Amino acid sequence: MIKTSLLGLLLLTLLPGGAGAQPIQNSDFFFLFGPRSIPSQVVPGTNATVYGATLLGDEVGYGYQVARRSAVSLWLEYVPAFAVHGLSTASIRGLVNNDFNAYTLGVRVMVPVQSRLSVYGAVGGGGGSFEYVVTAADPSPSVTSNSTAHGVFDFGGGVDFRLSRHWSIRAEVRDFVSGAGLSGSTGVHHVLPVAGVAIHF
Numbered sequence: 749m750i751k752t753s754l755l756g757l758l759l760l761t762l763l764p765g766g767a768g769a770q771p772i773q774n775s776d777f778f779f780l781f782g783p784r785s786i787p788s789q790v791v792p793g794t795n796a797t798v799y800g801a802t803l804l805g806d807e808v809g810y811g812y813q814v815a816r817r818s819a820v821s822l823w824l825e826y827v828p829a830f831a832v833h834g835l836s837t838a839s840i841r842g843l844v845n846n847d848f849n850a851y852t853l854g855v856r857v858m859v860p861v862q863s864r865l866s867v868y869g870a871v872g873g874g875g876g877s878f879e880y881v882v883t884a885a886d887p888s889p890s891v892t893s894n895s896t897a898h899g900v901f902d903f904g905g906g907v908d909f910r911l912s913r914h915w916s917i918r919a920e921v922r923d924f925v926s927g928a929g930l931s932g933s934t935g936v937h938h939v940l941p942v943a944g945v946a947i948h949f
Contacts (some may be wrong), residue, residue, distance in 0.1 A: 773813075773948045776823075778918055780807040782942035784832050786846060786932035791881050796840045796891055798881060803834030803846055803932070805940045807922070811856060823856040825870055827902075830924065832931065832940065840883075842891035846932035850876035850900045850924050864910040870922070871903045878930035901925045908946060919943035 781804070788800040809827035816822070830850040835843045854872015861867055879893040906920025924938040931938065 773913075775813070776811045776946045776948045778807070778809050778811070778944065778946040780918060780920065780942035780944035781805065782940055784834075784932075784938070784940050786836070787934060789934055791838075791883055791891065792929075794883055794889075796838055796883060796889065798836050798838045798844050798891065798932075801834055801836045801846065801932070803832050805832040805942060806830075807940070807942050807944075819860045821858045823858065825854050825856045825872060827852045827854075827872065827874075830876075830902075830922075832938070834932075836932065838891045840889045840891060844881050844891055844932075845879045845893040848876055848878045848924075848926075848931040848938065850874065850902065850926075852900055852902050852924075854902065858908070866908045866910075867905070868908060868920075869903075869905040870920075873899070873901045876900045876924070876926060878926060879932075880930055896927075896930070898927045898930065910948075914948050916946045916948065917943070918946045 784803045784805045786800055788797055790797050808829040809825060811823040811825045813821050813823050828851050832848050834846045836846055852872040852874035854870055856868050856870040858866045858868040876898060877895055878898050879895055882892055882894050884890050902922055902924045904920050904922030908916050908918045910916045921941045925936050928936050
């Protein structure tokens, strides 16, 4: 009897669009990566230009489902490792560090649109470490960067396509809002499109 039940559950899970195609599970880990392009900009109060660059971003987080009504689910989401890495050159000597790291806690609402496909929106807040440009004139003009801590508000949305009981492909666009002119941004927004995998359990 037990073997028959397990076999039936396995078959339901493997059937495309079947009842077991998107099982109810309470936790997920996600690992997402993507590019972030920053523009060239003039350093305030100087004639120096920091050149634009394409940087690498990564987002690692954990979600826990706290409520479910019909097919719509509400998740708590902790993102302890959202980071962007990369350097820029400038019209004068030196390198500018554009790194930032954000740590946020928030909520995610997931809505299935097909048996394997869900859309979601997320919002959260926390803090982070950012870089800003500094200049020096002695012995010759140069640029570098210093780090600072700042509050962070994040929001975004994406899609999750279920491959199997434990794996899905996920893609999203998320905006981390912080102080103006930090880590290569000309304003307060740090927008990053990312894609990768999520592990469900």
